[in-house]
Every structure is written in C-alpha cells, then in structure tokens.
Amino acid sequence: MVTNIIIPEATLAVLPPKGTEKSLGEASTAWEEKRWDELESQPGSPARNAAMAAMLEKLAAANPDQAMKLAAAESNLKLHESLVQAALHGWARASPSNAANWALALPDSDDRERALSTVFAGAIATDPDAAVALGKSFIQPLMSQDPAQAAQYGNRMIDALCDAGNFEAAAKMAGSDQDNSSRWMAEAYSKWAEFQPEQAAQAAAALSDPALRSQALHGIVGGWAEANPEALVQFVTQLPPDSENESLMSQSLQRWAKIDPDAASAWINKKESSPAMDAGVASVATMDSLKPEVAIGWAESVVDPKLRSETTVTVLRNWLTTDLNTAKHYFDTTKNLLPEDREEVAGVIAALSAPSSPQ
Numbered sequence: 171m172v173t174n175i176i177i178p179e180a181t182l183a184v185l186p187p188k189g190t191e192k193s194l195g196e197a198s199t200a201w202e203e204k205r206w207d208e209l210e211s212q213p214g215s216p217a218r219n220a221a222m223a224a225m226l227e228k229l230a231a232a233n234p235d236q237a238m239k240l241a242a243a244e245s246n247l248k249l250h251e252s253l254v255q256a257a258l259h260g261w262a263r264a265s266p267s268n269a270a271n272w273a274l275a276l277p278d279s280d281d282r283e284r285a286l287s288t289v290f291a292g293a294i295a296t297d298p299d300a301a302v303a304l305g306k307s308f309i310q311p312l313m314s315q316d317p318a319q320a321a322q323y324g325n326r327m328i329d330a331l332c333d334a335g336n337f338e339a340a341a342k343m344a345g346s347d348q349d350n351s352s353r354w355m356a357e358a359y360s361k362w363a364e365f366q367p368e369q370a371a372q373a374a375a376a377l378s379d380p381a382l383r384s385q386a387l388h389g390i391v392g393g394w395a396e397a398n399p400e401a402l403v404q405f406v407t408q409l410p411p412d413s414e415n416e417s418l419m420s421q422s423l424q425r426w427a428k429i430d431p432d433a434a435s436a437w438i439n440k441k442e443s444s445p446a447m448d449a450g451v452a453s454v455a456t457m458d459s460l461k462p463e464v465a466i467g468w469a470e471s472v473v474d475p476k477l478r479s480e481t482t483v484t485v486l487r488n489w490l491t492t493d494l495n496t497a498k499h500y501f502d503t504t505k506n507l508l509p510e511d512r513e514e515v516a517g518v519i520a521a522l523s524a525p526s527s528p529q
Contacts, residue, residue: 206222209225230260238257258273261292283323294336299339301331302339324350325357337361351382367390367402387418399422423447428459438451462485462493475508494519498519
C-alpha cells in the first residue's frame with residue numbers, strides 16, 4: 171500500500187538555484203490551472219492520468235511546493251503515487267540536490283527508495299555526471315552507518331543510468347566502490363548486455379582488475395543470455411584461458427539450455443568436444459528441467475572419463491525413476507560408466523526392479 175507523503179516544512183522553503191529566478195518565475199505563471207481543473211473533472215483514464223502527470227512534472231521544475239501539494243491532494247492511491255513521482259522527476263531535473271533531500275526525509279524505506287530512484291532518473295536526464303556525484307555524496311556516508319541501504323541506493327543509481335542508456339557511466343560507478351563492486355558490477359553489466367552485449371563484453375574483457383573483470387563477465391551472462399544465448403556461448407568459448415572460464419561456460423550453457431534446449435543440444439553435438447567445456451556440459455546434463463534422453467547426450471559429450479561417468483550416473487538415477495526399461499537398456503549398452511559407478515547404478519536398478527512386498 172502506498173503511504174501518503176508529507177512534505178517537510180524545510181523543503182517548502184528551499185530557494186531555486188541562483189540565477190534561475192526569472193526563468194522559474196516565468197514558468198510558474200504559465201501554470202494552466204483551468205486545464206488542471208478540467209482534467210480533474212474528467213473520468214479516470216490512462217490518457218487523462220498521463221496528462222496530469224506531465225503537467226505536474228513541468229510545474230515541479232519551477233514550483234515543487236505547489237506540484238507536490240497538488241499530487242498529495244489526489245485521493246486515488248495509484249494516481250497519487252504516479253503524480254508524486256512525476257512531480258519529483260521534474261523537481262530533480264531542476265534541483266536534484268533539493269529533490270534528493272526531500273526523498274531522503276521520507277520515513278518509509280520503500281517510499282524513500284522509490285523516490286530516490288525517481289530523483290536519480292530526473293537528475294540523469296539533465297546531467298549524468300552531476301547525478302552520479304550527487305548519488306555518491308549521500309551513498310558514501312551511509313557506507314558505515316547502513317551498508318545494506320547504501321548498496322541498495324547505489325543499485326538504484328546504476329539502474330537509472332542504464333535505463334537512460336548511460337551504460338559506461340553505470341559501469342564506471344559500479345567499479346568505483348570496492349565494498350559493493352561485486353553487486354554493482356553484476357547489475358551494471360547485466361543491464362548493459364541486454365541492449366549492447368558486444369560493447370559490454372568488450373568493456374568487461376578489457377578490465378585490468380581480475381576481480382572486477384570476473385564480476386562484470388558474470389553479470390554479462392545474465393543479460394546476454396536473454397537476448398542471444400548462442401552468441402553468449404560463442405563469446406565465452408573465445409575468452410583466454412582463465413580459472414573463471416569453467417564457471418562462465420556453465421552459466422552460459424545452462425541459460426541457453428533452459429531457453430532453447432534443442433538449439434543448445436544441436437550446437438553441442440556439432441561442437442568438437444573439449445576439456446575446457448566439460449564442467450559446463452556436465453552442469454547442463456544434470457539440470458532437472460532437461461529430459462533424460464536429452465541429458466544423456468550432454469553427458470556423453472564430456473571428455474574427462476571420470477566426470478563423464480559421474481554425470482552419467484546422475485542422469486541415469488533420474489531416468490530410471492521415470493522410464494526404467496529404457497534407462498536399463500542404456501545402462502546395459504553404454505561404455506561411459508567406470509566400474510565403481512556401474513556397480514552403483516546396478517544397485518539402483520536392482521532396488522527398483524525388486525517386486526513390491528505384499529500389503
């Protein structure tokens with residue numbers, strides 16, 4: 171439920187930035203009160219509500235006090251929240267620090283975070299660099315007082331930068347804070363990869379810090395997989411040998427197999443088997459969502475004999491519970507099981523094949 175927002179008295183007395191009094195005064199006199207009254211009298215509709223929000227956003231740049239009062243007067247909670255956010259967005263475009271102070275004074279943490287997201291979006295639309303500086307100015311002091319809240323505010327700033335298409339600025343901010351780099355890098359690069367995967371990948375691969383590069387690459391997997399999982403897997407296979415590559419390949423192949431198992435299976439069947447891909451292939455083979463007859467094909471693609479045998483055991487255990495005869499036939503003919511693993515599966519088959527005890 172949206173709570174009513176009370177405007178602090180100190181905020182109402184905030185003066186406009188020096189040198190803008192004339193332009194703001196002119197904008198204030200341009201307020202179309204008659205048009206506002208007409209809109210208020212109309213039945214609710216998306217078009218009417220959007221028009222009201224647009225009017226308040228414009229008004230707030232000159233007179234945030236009046237804009238916020240008009241928004242607060244709305245009794246429909248959904249429209250009330252929409253109008254407050256519109257007014258706050260307009261206010262932040264003209265005076266982001268004052269709008270941020272107002273947002274930070276809200277007593278409810280959810281309202282506060284939502285309002286700050288709007289402030290960031292408004293400030294970024296005017297000056298991204300200044301918006302980042304503003305965000306850091308109150309995120310940094312919070313690091314020692316409330317680290318979790320500070321990290322969350324940083325996430326909202328990164329989201330706002332990415333939503334505005336300022337991906338490089340988001341990535342730069344994400345890497346500038348050691349305490350939160352893991353969380354922020356993943357957030358920034360995941361969103362970047364949703365829209366510009368190749369650019370995000372190039373930027374991540376060029377990072378000199380191994381930890382930051384790893385965080386960025388893992389973030390890219392999340393965003394790129396939704397847009398083009400095959401291109402993502404191709405990118406990961408071309409990365410220089412690294413201790414993180416197995417994890418990245420596992421993530422990438424799993425995402426692809428979940429989205430399009432047939433295409434992923436066709437790709438792996440055409441691809442020459444490689445020890446570097448073993449961990450990723452095995453991770454896909456043991457996914458619960460994969461059909462056993464598909465999963466066993468992935469297991470067979472594992473190069474390392476020990477891992478291939480272990481993976482086959484996992485697939486067969488699941489397969490035996492759903493189709494005992496077919497799985498048993500595969501067990502009898504496969505050469506992918508090491509002696510100790512074959513013995514283990516034989517025991518499972520014996521237990522499942524035993525006649526049920528009479529009731």
